Amino acid sequence: MKILVFTGGLGNQIFEYAFYLYLKKRFPDEHFYGLYGKKLKEHYGLEIDKWFQVELPRQTWWVLPVTGLFYIYKQFFPTSQWLDLNQLDWIHEKAKVFFPFKFNKRFIPDVEWLKWKVEEEALSDKNKMALKDIRQANSCFIHVRRGDYLSPTFKSLFEGCCTSEYYNSAIKTIKLKIPKVKFVCFSDDIQWMRQNLDLGKDTLFVNWNTGANSPLDMYLMSKCKCGIIANSTFSYWGARLGRTKECIIYPKKWWNSDKGNPDIFLEHWIGL
Known part of the structure; x- marks a missing residue:
């Protein structure tokens, strides 16, 4: 047992x-x-x-x-x-x-082991359009998690890890690797992304999948060509599931812990 x-x-x-x-x-x-x-x-x-x-x-x-x-x-x-x-x-x-x-x-199994239940025909028009853009473009998702990470419960653990410097360095790296990249942004603080990140004009901000429907953000991430993840298991699985990604960038400092980073990153991923 x-x-x-x-x-x-x-x-x-x-x-x-x-x-x-x-x-x-x-x-x-x-x-x-x-x-x-x-x-x-x-x-x-x-x-x-x-x-x-x-x-x-x-x-x-x-x-x-x-x-x-x-x-x-x-x-x-x-x-x-x-x-x-x-x-x-x-x-x-x-x-x-x-x-x-x-x-x-x-x-984690090294074979295909987890399949989505999502029926794309039943998605909202916004999600259908986002999927179309993601599949047609050199799409790279960016996930920023703030919300609960700024609360007294988690602030000491996560403060200073995924900074604007981390994201802008990752964006610069992706732009060098992927021509005409289209960034697809996911966050509980889209306004922070608009104000702090050098995204360029060809950017899609996904802000409509909320509450119990928020896993649809992970589904959209999973269909992108590349990704810049937060120190969050949510965007981690957006990177690992679905389409095989050409480039994934992750924060070298996942949390403020004397145990160091968790051993979850793939060898070809890039730590910044």
Whole structure:
């Protein structure tokens, strides 16, 4: 028996699902269960099954109380290896309860493993037009995440990482590599992008996919030719999913942590 506690937004849930597939392959005879609790409600709930073709581990009535008992046990015996709560790697081989958000590319399948459920015929006219532009042009998405990263909860962790200097250096690099590039901008602060980034005239600002429809931004990113990502799992998956990207630029400083960057970047990506 192994229980996976799903948390976070869509980007995190994709990492969690990847780790689940890794464990299933490693333990083919094991029984897996999922816990989809209140931590998911800090975003838009469980989303991955709404946007992707996935088979999640099932949750039964006893999963929550059993997981709670394991957590209580951990409080009294902190060295217990029954729980694996590490964010960056898989630490305890025989764990029964997992925090499956493993921020490490070694748990991501190296084959096509995640397919969108999006039906393009049903998209809004704005998204259809954006897709047309993305496919016809030398498109490069840029994702800027501010919003919650500026809140007291996250400010100390992320402040000073994805600066305007990072983005403008990335934009300059893309312009040298991709002729007649068309930037496609995604952000919770489009006005900041307009005021701080040297984008040029041929730029598309996508600001209409909000709330529960925000994963459509990730879908549009996934169809671009190149990308400049934020220190966000959301644009990370925009870069990795869908169309094979010619060039991806990522921030060398992902967060303010003494643990350094997570091991998630592909070898041909460019760190700035």
